[in-house]
Amino acid sequence: MFMRFVGVLTAYNQNCGEYELSDISNSHSDDERDSVIPQDDRLLGESSYVETLHKFRRRPVNLSTRIKKAVLATLPHWSTRYDLRQWLVGDIIAGITVGVMAVPQGLAYSVIAGLPPINGLYASLIPLIVFAFLGTSRETAVGPFALTSIMASEAVSAIAEVGTSEYFGYTLLLTLLTGIVLTLMGIFRLGFLVNFMSNPVLEGFQFASAITIGTSQLKYLFGVNPKPSPTLYGSLYQFATQLTKIHWMTLVIGLGGVAFLHVNGLLAKRKIHLPAPLLLMIVGIISAWALNLESHGVRVVGDIPSGLPPFTDPVYWAFPLDDEKMEKCKHILFQSFVLALVSFMVTLSVAKKYAEERKYNLRTNQELAALGVSNIFTSLFGGFPIAGSLSRTVVNVSSGAKTQISSLFSALIVLLSLLFLTKVLYFLPMTFLASIVLVAVSGLANTSVILDIYRTKTSDLILWCVSFSSTLLLGVANGLVVSICASVAGVIWLSSRPEIVMLGRLPGSTTYRNVVRFPQALIIPGMIIVRMDASLFFANINFFKEKLLRMVHRNAISCIVMDWSSVSDMDYTACRVFGMVLKDLKNSSVLVLMAAVKGAVRDVLVKSKLAKEIGADNVLWELHDAVRKGAAMMKRRPKATVEEEDEEEEEEEQPLNIQHTFSPFVFENEEASPAQRRELKV
Numbered sequence: 106m107f108m109r110f111v112g113v114l115t116a117y118n119q120n121c122g123e124y125e126l127s128d129i130s131n132s133h134s135d136d137e138r139d140s141v142i143p144q145d146d147r148l149l150g151e152s153s154y155v156e157t158l159h160k161f162r163r164r165p166v167n168l169s170t171r172i173k174k175a176v177l178a179t180l181p182h183w184s185t186r187y188d189l190r191q192w193l194v195g196d197i198i199a200g201i202t203v204g205v206m207a208v209p210q211g212l213a214y215s216v217i218a219g220l221p222p223i224n225g226l227y228a229s230l231i232p233l234i235v236f237a238f239l240g241t242s243r244e245t246a247v248g249p250f251a252l253t254s255i256m257a258s259e260a261v262s263a264i265a266e267v268g269t270s271e272y273f274g275y276t277l278l279l280t281l282l283t284g285i286v287l288t289l290m291g292i293f294r295l296g297f298l299v300n301f302m303s304n305p306v307l308e309g310f311q312f313a314s315a316i317t318i319g320t321s322q323l324k325y326l327f328g329v330n331p332k333p334s335p336t337l338y339g340s341l342y343q344f345a346t347q348l349t350k351i352h353w354m355t356l357v358i359g360l361g362g363v364a365f366l367h368v369n370g371l372l373a374k375r376k377i378h379l380p381a382p383l384l385l386m387i388v389g390i391i392s393a394w395a396l397n398l399e400s401h402g403v404r405v406v407g408d409i410p411s412g413l414p415p416f417t418d419p420v421y422w423a424f425p426l427d428d429e430k431m432e433k434c435k436h437i438l439f440q441s442f443v444l445a446l447v448s449f450m451v452t453l454s455v456a457k458k459y460a461e462e463r464k465y466n467l468r469t470n471q472e473l474a475a476l477g478v479s480n481i482f483t484s485l486f487g488g489f490p491i492a493g494s495l496s497r498t499v500v501n502v503s504s505g506a507k508t509q510i511s512s513l514f515s516a517l518i519v520l521l522s523l524l525f526l527t528k529v530l531y532f533l534p535m536t537f538l539a540s541i542v543l544v545a546v547s548g549l550a551n552t553s554v555i556l557d558i559y560r561t562k563t564s565d566l567i568l569w570c571v572s573f574s575s576t577l578l579l580g581v582a583n584g585l586v587v588s589i590c591a592s593v594a595g596v597i598w599l600s601s602r603p604e605i606v607m608l609g610r611l612p613g614s615t616t617y618r619n620v621v622r623f624p625q626a627l628i629i630p631g632m633i634i635v636r637m638d639a640s641l642f643f644a645n646i647n648f649f650k651e652k653l654l655r656m657v658h659r660n661a662i663s664c665i666v667m668d669w670s671s672v673s674d675m676d677y678t679a680c681r682v683f684g685m686v687l688k689d690l691k692n693s694s695v696l697v698l699m700a701a702v703k704g705a706v707r708d709v710l711v712k713s714k715l716a717k718e719i720g721a722d723n724v725l726w727e728l729h730d731a732v733r734k735g736a737a738m739m740k741r742r743p744k745a746t747v748e749e750e751d752e753e754e755e756e757e758e759q760p761l762n763i764q765h766t767f768s769p770f771v772f773e774n775e776e777a778s779p780a781q782r783r784e785l786k787v
Contacts, residue, residue: 181238183508195505200514202380202504203246203497207233207515208522209382210497210545212406212530213538214249216325217318218489219258219267220276222406222530222538225249226523227414228488232479233516237509239475241468242456244506246497246515247479251546252311253448253490255318256581260440264433267333274422275437280484281419282441287449287477296469299450305565306588307450308554309572314581315549318542320344325539326359328352328404337577355403355536362389362540370544378503382541386533393532404535411527413520414486443582444490445477446589452476452493459502496545568592603639605652608668608728615729617668632735633660634728636668641679650686662695664735668728670701680713687718696738699724700731 183192207229215225232247240247258267260279265272290296320340324331329350331343362385369381392398399405423434453472460467476492483491501511522530559566571591576584608617609626617634620626628634633656641649657665675683690697702710702724710716716724725731 181240181509183243183510187508187510192507192510195507196511197514199501199504199506200511201518202378203501203506203511204515204518205380205383206497206500207246207248207519208526209386209538209541210494211249211519212533213541213545214251214254215489216535216538217251217254217258217321217542218249218276219262219272220489221409223409223527224487224489226519227486228483228491230414230516230519230523231483231486231488232491233512233519235479235482236475237512237516239471239478240509241466241471241475242452242460242493243463243465243508244459244498244502244511245452245456245493246501246512247452247476247493248491248497249489250448250451250492250494251318251542252314252451252549252581253444253492255314255321256440256444256447257490258321259581260437260444262333264436271422274419275433276489277417277419277421277484277487278423278434279437279441279444280480280488280490282438283444283448283490284477284480284482284484286441286445287480288474289477290445290449291470291472291474291477294470296449296453296473299446299453301589301593302446302450303565303568303592305558305569306572306592307454308551308558309569310447310576310581310585310588311549312551313573313576313584315546316577317581318546318549322539322542325404325535326356326543328355328402328536336580352402354398354401355534358389358392358398358403358534359536359540362537363543366540366544376503378500385537385541389534389537390529390532393534398534399532406530406533406535406538409527409530411524413523414488416485417487419484440582443585447585448480448490448492449473449476451495455493455495455498459498496548564595568595597644600639601644602648603637603645605649605656606636606638607656608634608636610729610732615727617728617732629732629736629739631662631739632664632666632732633657633662634666634668634732636671638671640672640674641683642674642676643678646679646682650682653686654689657690657693657695664696664698664739665690666698666700666728666731666735668700669703669706670728672706673703675706675709677713680709680715684713684715684718687715696735697723698731698735700728701726 187193208226211225211229212222213225215222215228218224229248236245236247257276257279261272261275265275290298317337320337323329323344324347327344327347329344329347329352331340331347334340334343365385366381369379372379393403393405423430426434449472453469456467456472480490483489504511555566555569558569568588568591572584572588575587575591578584579587606619606621607628609620609623609628610617611623611626617636618626619636620628635653635656637649639645653665656662687697697719699719707716710719725734
């Protein structure tokens with residue numbers, strides 16, 4: 106709702122160059138309002154706010170129009186505005202390319218999650234269809250992702266043995282709960298929660314997760330069978346004990362796959378895109394079949410059931426509930442919250458990038474709900490937690506995708522693979538899947554960003570180190586929780602110790618800057634100009650009080666001017682402490698002036714009665730006016746007492762020739778009823 110400016114407007118006096126108050130009652134006509142501001146004072150196209158509101162007043166919308174808009178808002182973009190000539194070819198090519206890429210990645214990420222490879226195809230098929238109809242991102246390719254796969258594996262392996270039916274059941278339950286959490290977050294508009302994970306935290310988390318994922322694939326690359334361990338250092342120790350049992354043929358084949366994919370990455374930088382994972386998969390299948398590699402000890406994928414994904418019950422293993430299952434379900438519920446946060450953070454970071462490039466509106470909360478519903482349906486058909494894939498999304502965009510239709514063509518490729526290619530996939534070497542994973546997660550281990558963080562702000566590098574080390578030592582889920590807590594703690598620390606700077610006037614101007622950064626800035630003896638660079642609330646008000654009083658008493662100050670342009674709010678505790686500060690300064694005969702006080706803060710000062718304590722005449726619009734007034738009052742103060750000075754001012758009525766000498770409090774509250782003031786708010 107737009108604000109309606111009621112009460113007062115300013116008129117410019119050309120003769121003296123000052124602004125004066127002009128009252129405008131509600132009974133004034135539009136012509137009278139226009140006459141308050143002379144036409145020759147207006148800039149090009151300038152008009153009063155009241156005039157603008159009258160021009161752009163929203164017209165009433167009937168019920169049928171509202172229903173139509175609501176229905177259209179729920180439909181995907183491509184269902185109502187699809188351009189067949191310009192978009193269809195690009196969507197088909199991109200969809201086929203991503204679908205070809207999704208098959209080997211789905212098989213590989215399913216192994217990371219501790220499930221049979223076929224479940225990766227199930228998790229690749231269902232989300233592509235659901236997200237195409239519910240998501241607002243036109244390019245994001247959802248499905249199995251390395252980060253969410255390793256998180257699911259760590260979460261479920263803590264309560265069930267990998268490879269058992271119980272492990273499979275709790276993975277489905279984790280996927281279902283993750284989807285429910287994401288859906289509820291979207292319904293209740295909780296997308297802002299992802300803001301608590303800063304970029305340094307996410308980068309450190311991804312770097313450590315890449316190492317964890319890579320470690321989990323070493324057994325397939327080297328052809329060994331180490332004992333499972335819940336920790337990274339335990340896994341490395343168990344792997345080290347198997348180094349004497351390396352299967353050299355498996356290692357050579359796997360390293361060849363890594364080299365092939367690495368060369369493809371170099372070609373991609375030159376904009377030469379090849380379906381390298383698919384080519385590697387074809388070469389592996391043909392080689393394993395022709396050379397009978399399985400008989401030589403090279404592990405292959407094995408039997409994969411063909412056909413459509415079967416319906417599965419994700420809550421089967423949760424009932425009947427007993428004490429043991431209750432504890433396991435609590436563990437899964439906690440992990441689902443962590444997994445939901447990560448999956449949405451990853452998906453949103455991918456979607457936002459291309460939405461900004463292509464200049465369309467991305468509805469964050471609908472993305473949350475769409476991702477949640479995709480996870481729910483995935484749990485019903487044998488899948489595991491999914492998210493937006495960065496690598497497949499990049500390929501989708503570079504291949505010419507325009508809308509979510511490309512995801513439907515990708516789903517078609519995965520479906521055809523399920524129906525006709527499962528017998529062929531039997532011969533796929535597991536070491537090739539490991540090489541696909543290792544090359545894919547190497548993109549998460551971004552070393553250049555560490556230097557960027559260090560150059561930009563050293564304190565953020567500390568957050569990166571906390572996130573990286575906690576994820577490696579405590580596991581992916583616990584490391585994420587520690588990282589978020591460290592990020593929030595950093596925010597609290599910074600907000601509780603805001604910067605309070607002393608200002609000075611730059612020579613030849615009315616601009617005031619920090620005297621530390623601008624040593625040439627001019628200051629007035631006996632006066633300090635202070636700027637508080639944060640809102641005042643219970644966590645930082647005592648810090649503000651101590652630093653301000655220390656500055657006053659250390660410099661023998663008789664006048665203090667406060668620039669409140671950076672203070673946007675005050676709470677009850679801040680008002681009480683600030684009131685005590687005013688009393689201390691008044692007892693010390695220190696004159697207090699305030700400038701650039703924002704409307705929300707003025708409201709708080711009036712309601713808390715601090716405005717009377719400060720004095721309406723001691724609050725000015727502009728900082729320079731406050732400094733000039735303080736200098737003039739300091740000049741008069743030694744000649745008489747405060748009472749005598751007030752009498753002299755009333756008798757002589759000598760103006761200070763300061764623009765905006767009227768008080769913001771008088772300006773804002775004059776001739777405005779409570780009902781009118783409510784209308785002024787957005």
